[in-house]
Amino acid sequence: MPSYKKSTTQEKLLTENEEPESEVLNFEKPDFEFIPKGNHEFRQQGFYLICNSCELQHAVWIGPKKIMVGLDKDGRPILKDRIEVFGRQA
Numbered sequence: 001m002p003s004y005k006k007s008t009t010q011e012k013l014l015t016e017n018e019e020p021e022s023e024v025l026n027f028e029k030p031d032f033e034f035i036p037k038g039n040h041e042f043r044q045q046g047f048y049l050i051c052n053s054c055e056l057q058h059a060v061w062i063g064p065k066k067i068m069v070g071l072d073k074d075g076r077p078i079l080k081d082r083i084e085v086f087g088r089q090a
Ligand SMILES: [Zn+2]
Pocket: 039, 040, 041, 051, 052, 053, 054, 058
């Protein structure tokens, strides 16, 4: 199998293809994206949504500018801007 030249090219391609995967992690995405799927009973507590229905309590940071106004039909929290709800910055 005199294909050592070809395999060198393939190795290079593999290395190039691996690089974009390290950019998948993006912590700048909106917080809402981090709300886990499934059945959760979120309640807002300060700047967090706290889930008490899971065996392990967990929380999602929503920050000072968001407020939970309810749950949608899938049980996911509906977040709104505080300024939208109160008309001005609280
Ligand atoms: Zn939960």
